Amino acid sequence: MSLLEVRGLTVAFRSEGRFLRVVEAVDLDLEEGRILGLVGESGCGKSVTARSLMRLLPEPPARIEGGSIRFAGNDILALDEAAMRRLRGDRLAMIFQEPMTSLNPTWTVGFQIEEALKLHTDLPAAARRERSLELLRRVGIGAPERRLRQYPFELSGGLRQRVMIAMALACGPDLLIADEPTTALDVTVQAQILELLARLREELGMAILLITHDLGVVAEFCDEVAVMYAGRIVEHGRVADLFARPRHPYTNGLLASTPRLRGRRGRLPTIPGSVPPPDRRPPGCPFAPRCQRVLERCRSAMPGLAGDDGHLAACWNPVR
Amino acid sequence: MIGYIARRLGQAVFILIGISLVTYVLVYLIPADPVRQIAGRSATPETVESIRRQLGLDLPLWQQYLRYLGDLLQGDLGRSYIQKTEVATLIASRLPATLELMAGAILLELLIGLSAGIYAASRRGRPADRAIMVASFAAVSAPQFVVGILLLYVFAVQLGWFPIGGYGTLWHLVLPALTLGLLGGGWYARMMRSAMIEVLRQDYIVTARAKGAGRFRILFVHALRNAALPVVAMVGLDIGIFMSGAVVVESVYGWPGIGQLAWQAIQRVDIPIIVGVTIVAAVAIVLGNLLADLVAPFIDPRIKFRR
Numbered sequence: 001m002s003l004l005e006v007r008g009l010t011v012a013f014r015s016e017g018r019f020l021r022v023v024e025a026v027d028l029d030l031e032e033g034r035i036l037g038l039v040g041e042s043g044c045g046k047s048v049t050a051r052s053l054m055r056l057l058p059e060p061p062a063r064i065e066g067g068s069i070r071f072a073g074n075d076i077l078a079l080d081e082a083a084m085r086r087l088r089g090d091r092l093a094m095i096f097q098e099p100m101t102s103l104n105p106t107w108t109v110g111f112q113i114e115e116a117l118k119l120h121t122d123l124p125a126a127a128r129r130e131r132s133l134e135l136l137r138r139v140g141i142g143a144p145e146r147r148l149r150q151y152p153f154e155l156s157g158g159l160r161q162r163v164m165i166a167m168a169l170a171c172g173p174d175l176l177i178a179d180e181p182t183t184a185l186d187v188t189v190q191a192q193i194l195e196l197l198a199r200l201r202e203e204l205g206m207a208i209l210l211i212t213h214d215l216g217v218v219a220e221f222c223d224e225v226a227v228m229y230a231g232r233i234v235e236h237g238r239v240a241d242l243f244a245r246p247r248h249p250y251t252n253g254l255l256a257s258t259p260r261l262r263g264r265r266g267r268l269p270t271i272p273g274s275v276p277p278p279d280r281r282p283p284g285c286p287f288a289p290r291c292q293r294v295l296e297r298c299r300s301a302m303p304g305l306a307g308d309d310g311h312l313a314a315c316w317n318p319v320r
Numbered sequence: 321m322i323g324y325i326a327r328r329l330g331q332a333v334f335i336l337i338g339i340s341l342v343t344y345v346l347v348y349l350i351p352a353d354p355v356r357q358i359a360g361r362s363a364t365p366e367t368v369e370s371i372r373r374q375l376g377l378d379l380p381l382w383q384q385y386l387r388y389l390g391d392l393l394q395g396d397l398g399r400s401y402i403q404k405t406e407v408a409t410l411i412a413s414r415l416p417a418t419l420e421l422m423a424g425a426i427l428l429e430l431l432i433g434l435s436a437g438i439y440a441a442s443r444r445g446r447p448a449d450r451a452i453m454v455a456s457f458a459a460v461s462a463p464q465f466v467v468g469i470l471l472l473y474v475f476a477v478q479l480g481w482f483p484i485g486g487y488g489t490l491w492h493l494v495l496p497a498l499t500l501g502l503l504g505g506g507w508y509a510r511m512m513r514s515a516m517i518e519v520l521r522q523d524y525i526v527t528a529r530a531k532g533a534g535r536f537r538i539l540f541v542h543a544l545r546n547a548a549l550p551v552v553a554m555v556g557l558d559i560g561i562f563m564s565g566a567v568v569v570e571s572v573y574g575w576p577g578i579g580q581l582a583w584q585a586i587q588r589v590d591i592p593i594i595v596g597v598t599i600v601a602a603v604a605i606v607l608g609n610l611l612a613d614l615v616a617p618f619i620d621p622r623i624k625f626r627r
């Protein structure tokens with residue numbers, strides 16, 4: 001059984017008196033120790049999906065309207081807040097896009113790393129400190145004794161993201177959710193952070209949900225990939241399969257307009273037209289207004305995910 | 321840090337000279353004649369003139385001021401026209417009551433204002449938040465004497481829990497301090513609420529939640545410290561404001577503070593006391609500000625003492 005199993009996750013936001021669905025019927029599967037890439041253009045619902053998994057959405061205005069999230073035997077959407085708190089930071093951890101603003105400016109690095117240990121273990125202070133030092137070394141931070149005493153404003157963006165990772169790893173989580181962990185960093189630092197994540201996965205055996213809008217990153221670091229468009233998963237499969245034989249016209253378009261994939265980092269290549277915002281999504285397939293393979297039925301009925309051998313696409317007229 | 325404090329105090333001397341000058345000129349412009357007040361209605365013109373000469377009030381303004389400034393720089397605030405006592409002695413005799421009321425008022429302001437503000441922010445948009453906002457609006461717009469008299473009537477006259485007025489024990493302090501604490505607490509509540517709401521939106525609050533921190537921990541460990549700076553600055557300001565006395569509350573409760581001293585001096589055009597109290601208040605404002613600036617780096621490590 002998978003470590004993480006998401007079925008039909010639907011999330012709406014209240015806006016001007018009505019609820020708009022920004023994430024719709026999302027399915028995801030992630031097995032222990034694997035890296036799943038969640039890829040899609042900005043605003044397609046990646047962060048909302050990620051935060052739903054940890055129940056970190058602000059409710060209101062957010063509302064989870066349906067679906068189920070199973071994580072390591074827990075029914076996440078049914079847990080009470082206390083049980084959810086016990087999972088957060090312990091077995092489920094998360095790092096964010098903005099390392100510059102994601103650390104508390106008024107507490108030391110040491111305090112913030114040790115906090116998860118304080119909350120989830122009964123290690124004595126000396127052992128917590130020992131563990132914090134070990135975590136900093138593990139994420140490749142030199143002079144860890146000094147770093148523990150420093151404040152976030154004294155560190156560079158890359159170092160802060162490493163601190164965030166050390167913090168997330170404190171209790172040895174089964175799943176690390178990394179929401180665009182390198183988008184805000186310099187290109188060289190991006191590569192270092194991604195390589196660090198890949199190495200940690202090898203060493204610690206945790207699963208990673210890696211959110212990105214960069215297909216190059218997916219190709220290089222992920223085992224599986226889910227492509228998201230306008231709040232829905234439109235294609236899902238092993239990286240090798242999906243990159244070699246994309247089935248959804250959206251994925252196909254993305255790959256076709258990416259001339260040299262490996263090692264190339266940047267924004268998703270553009271396809272003519274733009275993503276419809278949540279309040280202007282057409283009935284039927286959300287990609288229909290931009291799709292070259294559009295059929296009559298695409299405009300009225302939403303295709304479900306279908307396919308074989310774990311390679312699924314939501315399309316009435318797939319490329320292959 | 322010692323150097324920093326010395327530099328700040330050095331600057332303060334110039335601020336004080338400026339304030340003494342402005343106060344002196346303003347008081348001089350008041351169309352009331354202090355000599356008439358001292359001499360009384362039936363005094364002969366000769367008596368009036370001799371008093372005027374004695375007090376040096378026959379000299380041009382700039383000479384009067386320079387003489388005053390010379391004394392001031394030696395720590396001499398002059399003598400009261402009416403009571404003939406040293407102004408410094410008069411102020412010193414009022415100082416314990418004023419400091420006591422200041423301490424009580426600031427303590428209650430913080431207690432009431434911060435807890436209400438933090439709670440409102442954590443319940444943003446819900447009935448509890450709205451109720452606190454309405455109450456704090458009422459507090460900041462209520463006149464001091466209305467609240468003072470109301471508390472006096474209910475808790476001293478009707479219930480008899482506290483003395484009806486006067487000064488001495490801690491029981492005497494409760495109602496006047498509570499009056500100031502409730503009214504000032506309204507400002508603190510509003511300020512604390514908006515600062516907390518701003519902080520609770522920050523990314524690092526999500527990080528803390530993702531770590532498994534609970535509501536209480538989020539508010540008091542992660543948010544409060546980041547929202548505390550405006551509060552510290554306001555306490556610094558309050559120290560100055562309360563030093564010049566809480567005139568209305570002191571009158572309602574017969575509290576022998578600097579406010580009463582100043583009020584009487586204004587009625588009698590007792591210029592040395594008026595200027596003296598103003599200068600003492602200015603010193604308190606400068607010290608309060610300095611204190612706030614010294615505390616700030618301990619709250620937010622990004623702030624360093626400026627060189």
Ligand SMILES: Nc1ncnc2c1ncn2[C@@H]1O[C@H](COP(=O)(O)OP(=O)(O)O)[C@@H](O)[C@H]1O
Nearest residue numbers: 013022041042043044045046047048049061278
């Ligand atoms: N707090 C919020 N209030 C209202 N709408 C939101 C909020 N957060 C996200 N959304 C909406 O949800 C959609 C998906 O956002 P998000 O998941 O952040 O996209 P991304 O894929 O770039 O991470 C966007 O259309 C955004 O407008």
Ligand code: SF4
Nearest residue numbers: 285288291298315316
């Ligand atoms: S369902 Fe139709 S419109 Fe949507 S992607 Fe497939 S072919 Fe294009």
Ligand SMILES: [Mg+2]
Nearest residue numbers: 046047179180
């Ligand atoms: Mg995002």
